[in-house]
Amino acid sequence: MTNNPSQPNWEGYSCPMPLQHTSRIVLGHGSGGGMTHDLIQRFFLPAFENPILKAGNDGGVLDMLDGQRLSVSVDCHVVWPLFFPGGDIGRLAICGTVNDVSAMGADPKYLTAGFILEEGLTIDTLQKVIASMQIAAEEAGVSIIAGDTKVVEKGKADQMYISTTGVGVVRKGLLVGGACAQPGDQVILTGSIGDHGMAVICARGELGFTGDLVSDVAPLNWLVHTLIDAVGDAVHVMRDPTRGGLATSLNEIARQSGTGIVIEEHAIPVKPVVQAACELLGFDPLYVANEGKLVIIVRADKADQALEAIRACQYGKEAVRIGEVRDSPKGMVLLKTKYDSQRVVSMLAGEMLPRIC
Amino acid sequence: MTNNPSQPNWEGYSCPMPLQHTSRIVLGHGSGGGMTHDLIQRFFLPAFENPILKAGNDGGVLDMLDGQRLSVSVDCHVVWPLFFPGGDIGRLAICGTVNDVSAMGADPKYLTAGFILEEGLTIDTLQKVIASMQIAAEEAGVSIIAGDTKVVEKGKADQMYISTTGVGVVRKGLLVGGACAQPGDQVILTGSIGDHGMAVICARGELGFTGDLVSDVAPLNWLVHTLIDAVGDAVHVMRDPTRGGLATSLNEIARQSGTGIVIEEHAIPVKPVVQAACELLGFDPLYVANEGKLVIIVRADKADQALEAIRACQYGKEAVRIGEVRDSPKGMVLLKTKYDSQRVVSMLAGEMLPRIC
Numbered sequence: 267m268t269n270n271p272s273q274p275n276w277e278g279y280s281c282p283m284p285l286q287h288t289s290r291i292v293l294g295h296g297s298g299g300g301m302t303h304d305l306i307q308r309f310f311l312p313a314f315e316n317p318i319l320k321a322g323n324d325g326g327v328l329d330m331l332d333g334q335r336l337s338v339s340v341d342c343h344v345v346w347p348l349f350f351p352g353g354d355i356g357r358l359a360i361c362g363t364v365n366d367v368s369a370m371g372a373d374p375k376y377l378t379a380g381f382i383l384e385e386g387l388t389i390d391t392l393q394k395v396i397a398s399m400q401i402a403a404e405e406a407g408v409s410i411i412a413g414d415t416k417v418v419e420k421g422k423a424d425q426m427y428i429s430t431t432g433v434g435v436v437r438k439g440l441l442v443g444g445a446c447a448q449p450g451d452q453v454i455l456t457g458s459i460g461d462h463g464m465a466v467i468c469a470r471g472e473l474g475f476t477g478d479l480v481s482d483v484a485p486l487n488w489l490v491h492t493l494i495d496a497v498g499d500a501v502h503v504m505r506d507p508t509r510g511g512l513a514t515s516l517n518e519i520a521r522q523s524g525t526g527i528v529i530e531e532h533a534i535p536v537k538p539v540v541q542a543a544c545e546l547l548g549f550d551p552l553y554v555a556n557e558g559k560l561v562i563i564v565r566a567d568k569a570d571q572a573l574e575a576i577r578a579c580q581y582g583k584e585a586v587r588i589g590e591v592r593d594s595p596k597g598m599v600l601l602k603t604k605y606d607s608q609r610v611v612s613m614l615a616g617e618m619l620p621r622i623c
Numbered sequence: 624m625t626n627n628p629s630q631p632n633w634e635g636y637s638c639p640m641p642l643q644h645t646s647r648i649v650l651g652h653g654s655g656g657g658m659t660h661d662l663i664q665r666f667f668l669p670a671f672e673n674p675i676l677k678a679g680n681d682g683g684v685l686d687m688l689d690g691q692r693l694s695v696s697v698d699c700h701v702v703w704p705l706f707f708p709g710g711d712i713g714r715l716a717i718c719g720t721v722n723d724v725s726a727m728g729a730d731p732k733y734l735t736a737g738f739i740l741e742e743g744l745t746i747d748t749l750q751k752v753i754a755s756m757q758i759a760a761e762e763a764g765v766s767i768i769a770g771d772t773k774v775v776e777k778g779k780a781d782q783m784y785i786s787t788t789g790v791g792v793v794r795k796g797l798l799v800g801g802a803c804a805q806p807g808d809q810v811i812l813t814g815s816i817g818d819h820g821m822a823v824i825c826a827r828g829e830l831g832f833t834g835d836l837v838s839d840v841a842p843l844n845w846l847v848h849t850l851i852d853a854v855g856d857a858v859h860v861m862r863d864p865t866r867g868g869l870a871t872s873l874n875e876i877a878r879q880s881g882t883g884i885v886i887e888e889h890a891i892p893v894k895p896v897v898q899a900a901c902e903l904l905g906f907d908p909l910y911v912a913n914e915g916k917l918v919i920i921v922r923a924d925k926a927d928q929a930l931e932a933i934r935a936c937q938y939g940k941e942a943v944r945i946g947e948v949r950d951s952p953k954g955m956v957l958l959k960t961k962y963d964s965q966r967v968v969s970m971l972a973g974e975m976l977p978r979i980c
Contacts, residue, residue, distance in 0.1 A: 296774025326768030340735035378697035411683030417653025429737040431788035
């Protein structure tokens with residue numbers, strides 16, 4: 267293996283937001299938004315400096331000696347409650363990592379799973395989560411090849427946490443990543459936003475009604491596979507907008523690539539029940555987590571073909587074009603509102619929904 | 624990648640111990656001993672069934688298309704307290720995974736790290752842990768190529784947990800693993816046992832004195848590299864006796880390979896301060912965790928050469944031959960005591976020292 271010098275990186279990146287400086291970890295440091303980025307920039311990146319990590323994508327890409335490239339990604343899952351409409355921590359742990367590996371243009375093949383169990387967790391609960399992981403792994407076609415189980419005393423965890431690392435083989439000749447977005451590229455979203463976050467909030471009983479809120483948690487590797495079969499290296503960026511939502515993912519991409527991304531509010535699908543729940547709680551769906559959606563940035567001349575391929579997939583039927591990449595304003599995301607005005611969409615600053623994934 | 628059909632497996636394995644059956648997770652399920660094995664056998668393996676996982680080693684080995692093989696391993700680290708004489712959770716997180724990958728005959732190259740942080744953790748503590756990880760990663764020559772950070776509410780974790788997954792390239796032509804032990808092989812231990820476990824207990828203030836107890840936590844990849852350079856495929860098994868200690872690791876190997884392992888009490892190095900602390904608390908050093916030691920099972924004709932190579936390494940100066948592999952009693956470990964009697968050494972059954980790694 268050798269490092270990949272061709273990877274884009276975060277050099278010169280600086281966070282334009284006023285951040286809450288503190289001497290202690292607060293929930294916002296886990297939001298996936300501005301505070302998480304600040305934490306990474308200030309403490310993790312300087313210590314673990316290497317070109318793969320600095321690329322700032324959801325997965326690292328390794329060059330093997332024979333020209334094969336591997337995509338490797340890690341996620342810790344601390345979602346509360348463990349079970350929610352449409353999924354549970356087990357399905358989430360498989361899909362979250364499968365999707366991060368896929369988003370680097372790879373076919374995920376192997377997963378490791380580490381379990382931190384709280385003393386007193388029922389074996390029944392553990393079994394249900396394992397069964398759900400098994401189903402999700404089968405759907406995604408991945409094998410869990412190594413595992414670890416630790417138990418902590420009652421009160422030192424919240425039932426269970428699962429961390430998963432995925433390994434996949436990157437398609438030959440493909441280079442995708444946040445820095446690869448180019449002016450003129452089209453922005454595709456594979457379906458409606460906010461479903462996962464609002465389903466989990468609903469499961470917490472914070473809405474006062476149950477409604478039809480269902481998480482979208484799903485493995486997207488077959489969709490990615492189909493897309494790349496269809497348009498190959500016309501795909502420049504793929505990212506699953508989880509914590510921090512669509513707004514945060516687009517901001518990351520705009521910064522990594524030094525481009526401006528303009529999206530159209532009317533084009534972004536939000537289910538009425540999600541919209542209603544968001545209004546009730548004062549949330550903007552642009553910032554609510556998704557677990558079965560991808561933002562795909564693709565060369566303009568292949569956008570129609572890409573959309574067609576995505577729509578043929580189980581989890582891409584409602585895919586739409588939501589905007590485009592421009593030269594400027596560099597590192598920023600603009601939203602054309604339904605009223606034809608324009609506003610800046612910033613990265614999620616603090617924490618909106620802790621333990622959403 | 625393809626699965627590796629040549630891997631040994633746990634088929635037909637059955638746990639000979641009476642296990643505490645319960646409807647809830649107890650600390651013993653995280654001991655690394657009999658109850659952990661039972662949990663894995665009953666719930667994880669049937670669900671995630673595949674030959675790599677079933678091999679029952681500390682790391683999975685993947686066959687790549689070009690004949691290159693990768694070793695992949697995962698560990699969750701929940702040690703308490705975070706800092707102890709000789710190390711901390713950060714050094715442990717790097718070394719634990721480096722050693723598991725190395726034990727499959729691989730050169731570890733890449734790590735992923737997932738952090739679960741408790742709200743209220745001081746940034747100062749986080750920085751110290753990150754700095755320690757950086758030093759250990761540099762010593763081992765590994766890069767952290769992907770990370771994830773989650774924050775949970777105060778009281779839902781104990782300061783911080785770290786899970787690490789490692790990826791390394793297995794040396795060409797090498798097949799090591801618990802099932803590869805053969806009658807006649809010699810058993811080498813790279814140094815004294817019990818240092819890590821007793822250092823952590825000491826840091827908890829449970830001994831009432833501080834003494835000179837220092838954890839042995841160290842990356843063993845250079846030692847493994849040197850050993851394989853010296854004796855190549857004469858190395859049949861390598862395992863780091865962490866949770867559950869030397870006794871548990873040897874029992875795992877005896878079961879995986881269907882051999883009997885006989886070790887000599889007088890040959891097993893235990894530091895006087897460790898022995899004293901164990902006696903004070905009623906512990907048997909054979910079951911106390913190590914984080915910088917390897918059990919190495921090697922073809923008899925290469926044992927001297929192996930010992931010489933190991934002793935030339937920083938972390939192998941006190942390596943000794945402690946026993947040998949026999950035809951029988953199959954799946955068991957026998958200890959020749961200092962008084963020339965023999966007794967069965969079983970796997971750790973319950974939990975002795977929770978959160979030791």
